[in-house]
Amino acid sequence: MTWLSTRAGCLVRRAGGPLTLLLGGLGVNAAMAAELPEYEVQPRNRLCQMASHSFAYDTSYLKNFNVLVQGRDGWLFRSEAELPEQFGPSAEGLRHLERFARYLKKSAGSELVLVFQPTKGLVHPDKLADDATVDFSWSYARSSYLDALAKFRQAGLVVPDMTPLLRESDREEAYYFKRDHHWTPYGARRTARIVADRIRQMPVFQSLPTQEFETRRTGLIRKDGSLQDAARRICGQAWPSQYVDEYRTSPGTGVDGDEQSALFGDESLPPITLVGTSNSKGAQDYNFAGALQEFLGVEVLNMAVAGGSYDGSMFEYLMSDSFQESPPEILIWEIPAYHTLDSAEFYRQVVPMISHGCQGREPVLEQTSPVTAGTNEVLYNGGGNFLELSSSEYLIDLQFSDPSVKEVDAFIWYVFGRKDRVDLEYGNRVETTGRFMFELPSGPSWNDELFMSLDLELEPEQVSEGLTVTAKVCRRQDI
Incomplete structure (x- = not known):
């Protein structure tokens, strides 16, 4: 028995008989064809030992993959992001989330639908190898995930039930890519069906105008996965590409142009908006927004941001003219479940964004100041005109003259010497106008x-020549 190595990273075993080369112009008779050898192809790619050590993930990019775990059939997992066993926010984080959803409804009239996407380990536990380098209890993780969904619902959020996706035995295709952190178009479509079924039960949905949408296969997506790229950087080995069907959704023929204009109006925005991650909008389109439109029969404005984490697209959208001038009836928030939604700093920023910070209201304090790298005092409550500004009643609104400023540390000082710090940061792919609020x-x-x-406090790379900031203090609207 002979093993042959191939460049594709496989071992090919010749079952028997001579190795025959067929040339198209020479032909071969039936007898020779019957004697052609058969080959069994076995994957050879396995992670190197280095990939199991945290110190190997020594760049900001590689830290996203700490640590890679070998699975069956060429699958790869990330231990921290795809094999966690606990989900959802703490009790305090849940109160913040409840406050955000409640104020979104009260101030903008938008109902929040939370799509808490189950992790790769929850959906594909059968692809974990018996000799996996990390411990993972699927039953414990499943229980924690279900508990998180229940707590979200108790807090008043609309949360589609994703449990049918967990360990499906009759799944037609893979929900996730083998060696990437995104869902496949099949996974996106399965999720869209579940989300649409839940939204159709919402009273607000009954008043939305509908139309037909059609989904068609348009080709193939070639996926050289992010996890296999990390494995290549650490181990120096190549992995094969994965190919899946690609789909696109467009308005159907059930409603003509005049009728669509009558339904939606030439200038109106869709009544449903989607914010989220690169699962919803990225370099490759898995057609989640399109599938939602097909199953809902309602146009969806896709405001997701690739590389924006769970918060980037929410920041960008809430500060946009689209939201401030025409908030949606339903706001869908797609989030991978490895995000805990526990950050108090996130809610301190996102809640005042709903009511546009100090926009359109008279601030109690306002000052425009030049800023340089390092620490800059930009507001002072004094100078013979001290105002009693209770911390729990006010917010800060900052507008930099350069819209490219995306990171700043804020230090708030109080009368009796107490200090608070807020780290304000937008991802590089999040489009903002140099405005922050908290x-x-x-x-x-x-x-x-x-x-x-x-x-x-600003780092030198955030400071351009002549940079200024206008800082305002105004009363909060959510209390």
Whole structure:
């Protein structure tokens, strides 16, 4: 028995008989064809030992893959992002999320639908190898995931039931790519069906105008996965590409142009908006938004941001003219379940964005200042005109003259020497206008604290020549 090596990273075993080369112009008779050898192809790609060590993930890019885990049939997993066993926010984080959803409905009239996408380990536990380098209890992880969905619903959010996706035995295709962190077009479509079924039960949906949408196969997606790229960088080995069908959705023929104009109006925005990650909009389109349109029969505005994490597209959308001038009836938020939604800093920023910060209201304090690299005092509550500004009642609104500013640290000082810090940062792919806003801290230990001053700290790469910032303090609208 002979093993032959191939460049595709496989071992080919010759079952018997001579190795025959067929040339198209020479032909071969039936007897010779019957004697052609058969070959069994076995994958040879396996992660190197280095991939199991955290110190190998030594760049900002590789840290996203800490640590790679070998699966069956050429599958790869990330231990931290795709094999966690606990999900959802803490009790405090859940209260923040509930406050955000409630104020979104009260102020903008938009109902939040949370698509808490199950992880690769929850969906494909059968692809984990018996000798996996990390411990993963699927039953424990499943229980934690279901508990998170239940808590979201108890907090008043609309949360589609994703449990049918877990460990499906009759799945037609893979929900996730073998060696990538995205869902496949099949996974996107399965999810869209579940989300659409839940949205159709919402009372607000009944009043939305509908039309027909059609989905067609348009070709193939070639996926050289992100996980296999990380494996290549660490181990120096190549992996084969994966190919799946590609789909696109477009308005159907059930509604003509005049009728569509009557339904939606030439200038109106769709009544449903989608925000989320590169699963919803990225370099490759898995047609999640399109499938939602097909199953809902309603146009969906896709405002997702690739590389924006769970928060980037929400920041970008809430500060956009699209939201401020025409908020949607339904806001769909697609989030991979490895995000805990626990960040208090996120909610301190996103809640005032709903009501546009200090826009259109008279600030109690305002100052425009030049800023340089390092620490800059940009607001001071004093100078013979001290105002009693209780921390729990006010917010800060910042507008830089250069819209490319995406990162700043804010230090808030109080009358009796107490200090608070907020790290403000937008991803590189998130389009903003140089504007930041955040609530001053609130809660029993902060309610009696009085605002004194605000310092901003910027790194040199964030500072352009002649940079200024206009800083405002105004009263919060959510209380």
